[in-house]
Amino acid sequence: MNRREPPLLPLVGQPPAERADAARNRQRLVEAAQRIVAAKGVQGLALDEVAKEAGVGVGTAYRRFGDVSGLAYTLMEGHEFRFQEAFLSGPPPLGPGAPAAERVRAFVHGLLDLQWEQWDLRLLAVTKAPEGYGSGPYNAYHLHLRTLLNELVTDADYWAGALLALLQPAVLDHQQRVLGIGPDRIRAGLDAVLDRLLRQPSGPAA
Known part of the structure; x- marks a missing residue:
């Protein structure tokens, strides 16, 4: 049975809809951030490091999240x-x-x-x-x-x-x-x- 998810809360840097390629990049960035947090803790989070770990351009990471706080909200x-x-x-x-x-x-x-x-x-x-x-x-x-x-x-x-x-x-x-x-x-x-x-x-x- 498909379960309808509630609407997103107003999170920093989150557009209402994404293209398929943007969604894939977002997922790669989120997974990279999760790996960094698991290895180094939250203090290890930096958008350039996350982008490098994800194999995504740094500009893409900044456009997607705005700053590290936007990434933190996404992980929450x-x-x-x-x-x-x-x-x-x-x-x-x-x-x-x-x-x-x-x-x-x-x-x-x-x-x-x-x-x-x-x-x-x-x-x-x-x-x-x-x-x-x-x-x-x-x-x-x-x-x-x-x-x-x-x-x-x-x-x-x-x-x-x-x-x-x-x-x-x-x-x-x-x-x-x-x-x-x-x-x-x-x-x-x-x-x-x-x-x-x-x-x-x-x-x-x-």
Whole structure:
């Protein structure tokens, strides 16, 4: 049975459609990047090295991805597809069917987990992108949160951005690496913010 994939989130440097040869080059570049990450880690990613590994012209790589952040977002696509599908049409509380406050909390927790799943890639993507943390799927996240928060608070536009700011990889990295705040404290802190914003206590931490 053919399964319809959800539409792409707005990823950096991604055109809506590709010619067959462009799609083949993209696949070769992605596979080369994956090999480099497996061998050297995310710090080894550079478009000229990826192009050389893929046997594709450097200009093709730059046209395709724009910069290394665009490549990083492309490597994150699979996780992004699954997360988007979950909050748009998956089971509650992340997906439709739960009260808005529960969905907001589930989204915040889900996005935090998503950031940690591909930590180095996400940190690279937002710190190297010209638009910073407003790059990639940010607008899709903001729209989803704003829609839910419209039912709960005034100025949902501001609060959607404020919550997303707390979930940015650069912020989380500083909290953990510089301030020594571990993942459990970060999650508890986010819940405390949500308790005050949504006025629905989450109960004791598990």
